[in-house]
Amino acid sequence: MIKKIEDWNYYELLNVERTASREEIWEAYQAALSTYHPGSLAAYSLVTEEERRLIVERIQEAYQTLRDPEKKKAYDLALLKRSFYYSPKAPFRKSVGKVEIEEASQKRGFRDKVRRLFRRKKPGGEAP
Amino acid sequence: MGTRIWAVGGGKGGTGKSFVSSSLGLHLASLERDVLLIDADLGGPNLHTLLGMKNGHPDLGDFLTNKISVLEEAAVETPFPGLRIIRGSENILFIANLNHYRKLRLLRQIRQIKAQDIILDLGTGSSFNTLDFFLSADPGVVVATPEPTAIENSYLFLKSCIMRVLKLYMDHYKIPDLHQKMLDQIEKNSQSLYGFFRSLVDADRAYGTILYRALRNFRPCLILNKVRDERDVHLGRAMADVARKYLLIDLHFLGAIPYDGRVHESLRSLRPFFVSHKDSAAAKSVREAAEELAYSVEFSHRTPSEIRFPEGR
Numbered sequence: 001m002i003k004k005i006e007d008w009n010y011y012e013l014l015n016v017e018r019t020a021s022r023e024e025i026w027e028a029y030q031a032a033l034s035t036y037h038p039g040s041l042a043a044y045s046l047v048t049e050e051e052r053r054l055i056v057e058r059i060q061e062a063y064q065t066l067r068d069p070e071k072k073k074a075y076d077l078a079l080l081k082r083s084f085y086y087s088p089k090a091p092f093r094k095s096v097g098k099v100e101i102e103e104a105s106q107k108r109g110f111r112d113k114v115r116r117l118f119r120r121k122k123p124g125g126e127a128p
Numbered sequence: 129m130g131t132r133i134w135a136v137g138g139g140k141g142g143t144g145k146s147f148v149s150s151s152l153g154l155h156l157a158s159l160e161r162d163v164l165l166i167d168a169d170l171g172g173p174n175l176h177t178l179l180g181m182k183n184g185h186p187d188l189g190d191f192l193t194n195k196i197s198v199l200e201e202a203a204v205e206t207p208f209p210g211l212r213i214i215r216g217s218e219n220i221l222f223i224a225n226l227n228h229y230r231k232l233r234l235l236r237q238i239r240q241i242k243a244q245d246i247i248l249d250l251g252t253g254s255s256f257n258t259l260d261f262f263l264s265a266d267p268g269v270v271v272a273t274p275e276p277t278a279i280e281n282s283y284l285f286l287k288s289c290i291m292r293v294l295k296l297y298m299d300h301y302k303i304p305d306l307h308q309k310m311l312d313q314i315e316k317n318s319q320s321l322y323g324f325f326r327s328l329v330d331a332d333r334a335y336g337t338i339l340y341r342a343l344r345n346f347r348p349c350l351i352l353n354k355v356r357d358e359r360d361v362h363l364g365r366a367m368a369d370v371a372r373k374y375l376l377i378d379l380h381f382l383g384a385i386p387y388d389g390r391v392h393e394s395l396r397s398l399r400p401f402f403v404s405h406k407d408s409a410a411a412k413s414v415r416e417a418a419e420e421l422a423y424s425v426e427f428s429h430r431t432p433s434e435i436r437f438p439e440g441r
Contacts, residue, residue, distance in 0.1 A: 008373070012373075030367070031362060031365070032369075034359075034366070035188050035363065035366035035369060035370065039367070041274060041275075041276060041279055041363055041366075042279070042363055042366035042369070042370050043278070043366075044276050044279050044280060044283075044366045045276075045280040045283055046283045046321075046322075046370055046371075046374050047370065047374060047376070051322075083364075100391055
């Protein structure tokens with residue numbers, strides 16, 4: 001529901017869609033940096049200095065991850081795996097991937113069940 | 129036929145609330161809609177001057193002091209077709225501090241007016257009256273300028289709105305315990321609103337649900353006025369982003385209106401800028417802001433289909 005700054009995922013931090021291209025991510029990164037740079041008007045009076053520094057750190061981290069296709073892929077996978085634990089009504093993730101994520105985690109659960117079934121069957125099958 | 133009630137507000141004075149409301153009114157009237165402007169700046173009414181009109185009776189004060197029983201009778205025609213106005217009262221002392229009963233009566237009567245668009249031009253500051261007018265309207269438009277003072281006051285105004293929404297919500301569902309907590313926090317004033325939300329949710333997860341539910345329907349819009357360069361347009365989007373993360377509200381950025389020195393001249397010659405400089409960039413961005421709102425998916429979803437805007441300009 002209300003997330004700590006540490007819990008905002010990289011897409012929420014940069015305010016981009018999960019399907020964003022590299023250029024879009026670069027633009028979002030620049031925009032996010034200017035939103036939270038020291039002396040930024042947008043954050044004026046609302047974001048404390050401490051919070052602001054934390055966010056900028058996280059934004060750097062987000063960009064370093066998302067710019068690299070390999071890392072991005074790994075990160076997306078990790079998000080998908082964790083997504084099961086998010087509340088479905090979380091305000092920050094309404095636009096993107098809600099359906100997609102929930103479907104994905106369900107699929108995984110289903111596949112696991114099937115796999116588990118087969119794993120159980122296999123030793124049984126070999127025995128006779 | 130549904131009525132759309134706009135409220136144009138924002139914490140700081142001089143950001144152009146009256147300019148935006150009169151321009152919006154003129155724009156909507158030019159689309160052949162039936163528009164009523166209400167000068168709800170109880171402490172300092174001047175909307176009529178922007179339209180080149182003199183003050184006089186009937187006005188809002190006549191309604192509030194019971195000289196007129198129906199609010200709509202206080203509406204007078206402006207020189208512009210399709211646009212009516214309820215002027216604010218000169219008799220400020222009696223009106224500026226509305227009591228609760230009068231305020232409710234006014235709000236109720238506003239809803240009964242037969243017009244397609246009603247635009248409330250609110251006053252400066254975050255008094256309960258102003259907040260309640262702002263919250264009763266949909267859309268509520270916050271006008272800010274790209275200066276730290278205006279932005280600080282806009283956030284303050286939004287925070288006060290949020291507090292008011294939460295208070296109404298808690299009163300309605302009888303959660304006094306949470307309300308007391310909120311008041312304590314405000315008195316201490318030690319935390320940001322975000323910090324307050326966080327500590328609430330840490331204390332009890334159910335509060336998070338309450339907060340989220342209460343704020344889900346509060347979707348103010350933002351217009352940046354007197355913008356001088358490209359950076360300021362980015363500022364609008366950045367503010368919306370920050371408000372979403374820190375105030376947990378969907379702040380919808382409608383657009384930026386460029387600074388135009390000729391506004392001052394039009395004001396002095398008592399001719400509405402929107403009419404005398406129809407093709408200026410500032411007038412164009414007012415039209416674009418209205419369209420941005422009209423065509424936004426979220427807004428048209430929560431608006432009955434019959435009061436959507438006509439296609440095109």
